[in-house]
Amino acid sequence: MAAGIQPRVLVYLGALLARWVAAGGPYQLEVNISTTGSLPNGTLYAAQGSQVDFSCRSNSRPSPMVEWWFQAPHSRNEPFGNNLTVSCFTLLLMSRNLQGNYTCSAMNMLSGRHRKVTTELLVYYPPPSAPQCWAEMSPGLFKLQLTCRWDGGYPDPDFLWTEEPGGVVVGSSKLGVEMLNQSQLSDGKKFKCVGSHVVGPESGASCVVQIRSPSLLSEPMKTCFTGGNVTLTCKVSGAYPSAKILWLRNLTQPEVVIQPNSHYLITQNGQRSTLTIRNCSQDLDEGYYVCRAENPVGVREVDIWLSVKEPLNIGGIVGTIVSLLLLGLAIISGLMLYYSPVFCWKVGNTFRGQDMNDVMVLVDSEEEEVEEEEDAAGVEEEDANEREELPKEIHKHGHIHRVTALVNGDVDRMGNGLQALQDDSSEQQSDIVQEQDRPV
Incomplete structure (x- = not known):
């Protein structure tokens, strides 16, 4: 029995040896990937969104089994599928997650021999926006x-x-x-x-x-009261790249840069800088200040004059204004008294409650009577003029006296003067009638 089994084993082993000797390959493995390009070290790359074709061929007896495997960075292998003769596939839209190692493997199913080729494929893409x-x-x-x-x-x-x-x-x-x-x-x-x-x-x-050099804008003069605060402002425009802003003291030593401390406060917001001086002193703070703006393209400077003055005395200013107003009123009153006494006389009588219309009528009547008497005296004879001359003078002087009494505000004498004036007027009319009836 054992002798019968042994020949069979030998026949089977011989058949296997014959088949193994007859099987060949895989001898070559051809991998083709249609990519955008390759780097100097042989690494292939494809553009994002492009189409990539993969194929793998091998010579073997009998035909091998071909498989594709994909391994992304920091991931494990994943199979794409297998075919007994040719394995090929296409990726229509390459994306970033498809970047990695692609491996083609061919195995002779009779002999068990296999070969594989691994190719690294990168996926490139340009920046999405403008530089x-x-x-x-x-x-x-x-x-x-x-x-x-x-x-x-x-x-x-x-x-x-x-x-x-x-x-x-x-x-x-x-x-x-x-x-x-x-x-x-x-x-x-x-x-x-x-x-x-x-x-x-x-x-x-x-x-x-x-690139642009800076331009400066600022106030040329500022004023500060002793013991107060003042802020100097400097604004830069047109500078590219942005300018560095410095504050300096005096024109004689422009290299001395003001440093922030308890007396100087420097703030900057963008291309606008301010220098605040606290507790102004005429001896220490009055003078020129320099604002300097500099960038690699150019340097610009502007001077600001700071004047320090004593605080204003509001009470003294108000008193001076009141005094000037009173002085002006006094001067106007004096001029009116000098150039228009009649107006002042009217004002005085108004304050004393007198009726100015009566006074004015009285004065006008006196002037008319005097004119009539002078005309009559020219027509009459010389001897008649001599007779009436003395009474007329007395009469005229009497009227003047009465008018003077009115002007001086003597109420009693004014009443008597008005009555006497009426009597004199009646007498004058009687004398005129008598002279007309007198035969020539």
Whole structure:
């Protein structure tokens, strides 16, 4: 029995050996990935959103079984499927999560031999937005620093800085930072940054900066009262990059910078700076103050004169004004008394309660009577004039006396004067009638 089994085992082993010797391969493994490009070290890359075809072939007897495996960074292998002859598939839209190692494996099912090839595939994508560039003062150095940023892409883009117009190259790097000396700067000059990425766009993307020297605005003069506070203001405009603002004391020593302390308070909000001086003193604080704005493009200064005065005496000012008003009234009253006594006489009688119309009528009547008497005296004969001359003088002087009494405000005499005036008027009319009836 044992002798019969042994020949069978030998036949079976011989058959297996024959099949193993007859099986061949897999001898070669051809992997093809249609990507965008490859790096100098052989690493393949594809653009995000592109279509990528994968294929794997092998020569083997009998035909091998081919499998695809994918391993993302920091992940385990995942199978894509298998085929007995050819394994191929297509990824229509490459995305970032499909970046990793792709492995093609071929196994001879008869002999059990297998081969595999692993290929690293990167997924590149440009930044989604436009680049940004700016200019600033370099930290610790009085130089201009140009900075260009184009974030959000993979891998990082390359940057090229040029002067505009002209296109003179300033520098190129992956950092996008360039340092410029003072000799390379002038007011209004433009610098252009061009960012380029391995997957496009072909012309790249760009941004431009224009540098400017500062301009200053401030009040030329300020006043402070002794013991009070005053604030000097200085505003910078048009500066790019932003200017550094300093306060200095006096024109003779502009290098002496004012430092904040209990006497000086310095505040800055953007490109606006203020200097507050507390407890002003004429000896210490009056004079020139200098506001200086500087950036790598230029330096500007403006002078502010501070005048320190004693506080105003409000009580003395009010007293002076009242005194001037009273003096003005006195001068006006004196002029009126001098140039218009009749007006003052009227005012005086008004205060004494007299009727000015009566006085004025009385004076007018007296003047008319005198004129009539003078006309009659010219017509009459010389001897008649001599007879009436003395009474008329007495009569005239009597009227003057009565008018004087009225002017002086003698009420009793005024009454008597009015009565006497009426009697004299009646007598005068009688004399005129008698003279008319008298035969010539």
